[in-house]
Amino acid sequence: MIYALEERIGRPELFVGRKKELEFFLEWINGIKMKKSMSTALLARRKMGKTAILERLFNIIFFKNDGVIPFYYEIKETKMWALSFYQSFFLTFIYQYIAFKSRKTEYLDTDNIDFSKAIEIAQKEGLDYLVGFIEGASHAYREENVDALWELTREAPKKIASRQKEFIVQMIDEFQFLETMIYRDKECKNLADKIAGGYLSTAESKFAPLLVSGSWVGWLMNMLMKLLPSRFRYYPLENMPQDEAFEMVYKYSQFFNVPVTEETAYLTTQIAEGSPFYISSIFRSGYEKKDLTTIEGLSKTLEFETLDNRGIIKYTWMEYIKSALPRINDKNAKRIVLYLCKHRDREVTRKELQDELKLDMPDTDLELKLEALVKSDIIAQGQTAFDYRGVSDNIFDKVFRGVYQKEIEQFDVKEIKKEYDRSFNTLKRRYRRLQGKYNYQKGYFAEYLIVDRLRVHADEDNEFLKSITRNLPCDFNFSRYSSAWKYNRSPENSHSFNIDIFARAEDPGDYSLIGEVKCRDVRKFSKEEVDGFLVKFEKLKAYENLERALGFIFSRSGFTQEAENYCKEKGIAYSEDQGWLENS
Numbered sequence: 111m112i113y114a115l116e117e118r119i120g121r122p123e124l125f126v127g128r129k130k131e132l133e134f135f136l137e138w139i140n141g142i143k144m145k146k147s148m149s150t151a152l153l154a155r156r157k158m159g160k161t162a163i164l165e166r167l168f169n170i171i172f173f174k175n176d177g178v179i180p181f182y183y184e185i186k187e188t189k190m191w192a193l194s195f196y197q198s199f200f201l202t203f204i205y206q207y208i209a210f211k212s213r214k215t216e217y218l219d220t221d222n223i224d225f226s227k228a229i230e231i232a233q234k235e236g237l238d239y240l241v242g243f244i245e246g247a248s249h250a251y252r253e254e255n256v257d258a259l260w261e262l263t264r265e266a267p268k269k270i271a272s273r274q275k276e277f278i279v280q281m282i283d284e285f286q287f288l289e290t291m292i293y294r295d296k297e298c299k300n301l302a303d304k305i306a307g308g309y310l311s312t313a314e315s316k317f318a319p320l321l322v323s324g325s326w327v328g329w330l331m332n333m334l335m336k337l338l339p340s341r342f343r344y345y346p347l348e349n350m351p352q353d354e355a356f357e358m359v360y361k362y363s364q365f366f367n368v369p370v371t372e373e374t375a376y377l378t379t380q381i382a383e384g385s386p387f388y389i390s391s392i393f394r395s396g397y398e399k400k401d402l403t404t405i406e407g408l409s410k411t412l413e414f415e416t417l418d419n420r421g422i423i424k425y426t427w428m429e430y431i432k433s434a435l436p437r438i439n440d441k442n443a444k445r446i447v448l449y450l451c452k453h454r455d456r457e458v459t460r461k462e463l464q465d466e467l468k469l470d471m472p473d474t475d476l477e478l479k480l481e482a483l484v485k486s487d488i489i490a491q492g493q494t495a496f497d498y499r500g501v502s503d504n505i506f507d508k509v510f511r512g513v514y515q516k517e518i519e520q521f522d523v524k525e526i527k528k529e530y531d532r533s534f535n536t537l538k539r540r541y542r543r544l545q546g547k548y549n550y551q552k553g554y555f556a557e558y559l560i561v562d563r564l565r566v567h568a569d570e571d572n573e574f575l576k577s578i579t580r581n582l583p584c585d586f587n588f589s590r591y592s593s594a595w596k597y598n599r600s601p602e603n604s605h606s607f608n609i610d611i612f613a614r615a616e617d618p619g620d621y622s623l624i625g626e627v628k629c630r631d632v633r634k635f636s637k638e639e640v641d642g643f644l645v646k647f648e649k650l651k652a653y654e655n656l657e658r659a660l661g662f663i664f665s666r667s668g669f670t671q672e673a674e675n676y677c678k679e680k681g682i683a684y685s686e687d688q689g690w691l692e693n694s
C-alpha cells in the first residue's frame with residue numbers, strides 16, 4: 111500500500127492494531143456509497159489514537175480508490191483570522207480532491223497553496239468543473255466576505271460530490287477548535303462564533319458525511335450536543351485489546367531495539383492499560399538507564415516518564431493540564447481534581463466535595479466549575495449530574511498528583527514510586543497465576559518469541575533449530591531475515607487475512623519462512639487446519655512474489671497423525687518442540 115498522506119505516527123509500520131475500529135469505519139465509509147452512513151464523531155480520552163486512526167483511514171481510502179474520496183483536515187490550536195482559515199480549509203480540500211482524482215500524491219503537500227495555482231492544476235488535470243468553485247471562493251476571499259467564504263467552503267465537498275455523483279468522507283480533526291480559534295477580524299479579537307452551527311445542514315449530507323474527532327472530548331461532545339443536536343452518532347474509542355497491546359509492545363521492542371522479556375512485555379501492556387500512547391512513550395523514553403528486560407528497569411522507566419520533566423508522558427499531560435486549568439480559572443480546581451484522583455475507585459457527590467474540601471462557594475458555582483473540568487476531560491461525570499469521578503487512568507493520575515499533591519498537601523513523591531512497586535507486584539502475581547492456570551510456561555506470546563528467534567541470529571542457531579524442526583527440505587538452512595513479523599493483509603485489502611509469521615530471507619536464494627503458531631493445551635493441530643494454512647501460504651507467496659518459501663507450523667500440543675502425514679505430503683515443516691520458545 112502507498113501511504114499518500116504522511117502520518118504523524120512516523121513510519122507506517124509503527125501503526126498497530128485498531129482492527130475493530132478500522133473494520134467498522136471502512137464499512138461505514140463503504141456505506142456512504144449506499145447513502146446510509148450518518149455523520150459520526152470518534153470520541154475518546156486524550157492520546158488514545160484518534161488522529162492515528164483518521165490518518166490511516168485517509169491512506170487506506172486513498173489507496174483503495176473505490177468510489178469514496180477522502181478529505182482530512184486538522185484545525186490547529188492557534189488563533190486564526192476566519193478568512194485565512196477558510197482559505198486553508200477550502201484549498202486543502204481542493205488539493206486533496208485533485209490528488210485523489212489524478213492519483214498524484216504530490217498535490218497532498220499543501221504548504222504553498224493558492225487559488226490561482228489551484229485553478230491551474232484543476233485545469234491541467236482535466237477537472238474543469240472545479241474552476242467555478244475555486245473562482246467563487248477566490249472572489250469572496252478578495253472581497254474579504256467572511257460569511258460567504260465560509261458558506262462556500264463548508265458546502266464545497268457536499269456540492270461537488272452531489273454534482274459529480276461522487277462520494278466524499280470529510281474527516282475533521284480537532285473539530286472543537288471551530289468554536290474558539292477562528293476570529294472574524296485580522297487582529298483576532300472578535301470570535302467568529304456559530305460557525306460550527308453552519309454544519310447543521312451540511313452534516314446531514316449523505317454524499318459527504320463528516321467524521322469528526324478532537325483531543326478535548328468533553329468539550330467536543332458538549333459542542334456537538336449544543337450546536338449540532340442529533341446530527342452525529344458517537345463512536346467511542348477504547349483502549350487497545352490485549353492482543354493488540356502485546357503486538358504493539360513486541361513491534362516497538364523490535365523497531366526501537368529495546369529488548370523485553372515475556373514477563374515485562376505482559377507487565378507493560380497491563381500497566382499501560384492498553385493505551386498506545388503509554389506503550390509508545392515507554393519504548394521511546396529518553397531515560398538513560400532504560401532497561402525493559404527487568405521489572406525494576408520497567409518500573410524506573412515509568413517513574414521517569416511520570417515524574418521527570420523530561421518524560422514524554424509527563425510533558426504531554428502537563429501541557430494539557432496547563433492549558434485546561436486557566437480555562438477553569440479557580441484556585442480550588444486542583445484540590446477538587448486531586449480529591450477525585452485519590453478516590454478514583456468510586457464516585458463522589460458535590461456535597462461530599464463541599465464538605466470535605468470546605469469549599470466556600472454556592473452549589474451552582476461548584477456545579478459550573480465541575481462542568482468545566484468534565485468538559486476538559488480532567489474529571490469524569492458520574493452516573494447522575496450530582497456525581498463525579500477521577501478519570502480512570504492510573505498514569506495520568508500519578509502525573510497529576512506528582513505535580514500538585516505536594517503543592518496542596520504534605521506529600522512525598524516517593525509515595526508514587528511505592529504505588530508503582532505495589533502495582534507491579536500485583537501484576538507480577540497475576541502473570542504468574544496466568545502462567546500456572548494455562549500452563550503457559552512459555553508460549554503466552556509464542557508467535558512473538560518465534561519471530562524473535564528468527565530475527566536475531568537464526569543463522570547462528572541453524573543446527574539447533576534444524577534439529578527441533580521436522581520435514582525440512584534437504585537444502586534448507588535457517589538464514590538471515592531482513593524482516594520477521596506477523597503478516598497482516600487486513601483490513602485495507604479486499605482479501606484480508608493474517609499470518610502469524612513472515613520472515614523474509616535477506617538473500618533471495620535462501621528460503622523465506624511463512625509460519626502458523628498454535629499454543630493450545632490439548633487439541634492437536636488437525637489436517638483441516640493444515641489445509642487452511644496452505645491456502646494462506648499460497649496467497650502470501652503470490653502477493654509477496656516469493657520464489658523460495660517454506661511453510662512452517664508450530665503447535666505446542668502436537669499434530670494428529672493425519673495432519674503430520676499431510677504436512678509431509680505438502681512439504682510443510684512442523685514442530686512442537688519447546689526449544690523454539692527458549693531464548694536464543
Ligand SMILES: Nc1ncnc2c1ncn2[C@@H]1O[C@H](COP(=O)(O)OP(=O)(O)OP(=O)(O)O)[C@@H](O)[C@H]1O
Pocket residue numbers: 118119124125126127128154155156157158159160161162163324325326358386387388390
Ligand atoms: N494504532 C496505533 N499504533 C501505534 N501507535 C499508536 C497507535 N495509536 C496511537 N499511537 C501512539 O499514541 C500517540 C497518540 O496518538 P494520537 O495522536 O493519534 O492520539 P489522539 O487520540 O489523536 O490524541 P489527542 O487527544 O492528543 O488528539 C501517537 O503518537 C502514537 O505514538
Ligand SMILES: [Mg+2]
Pocket residue numbers: 160161162283324325
Ligand atoms: Mg489527535
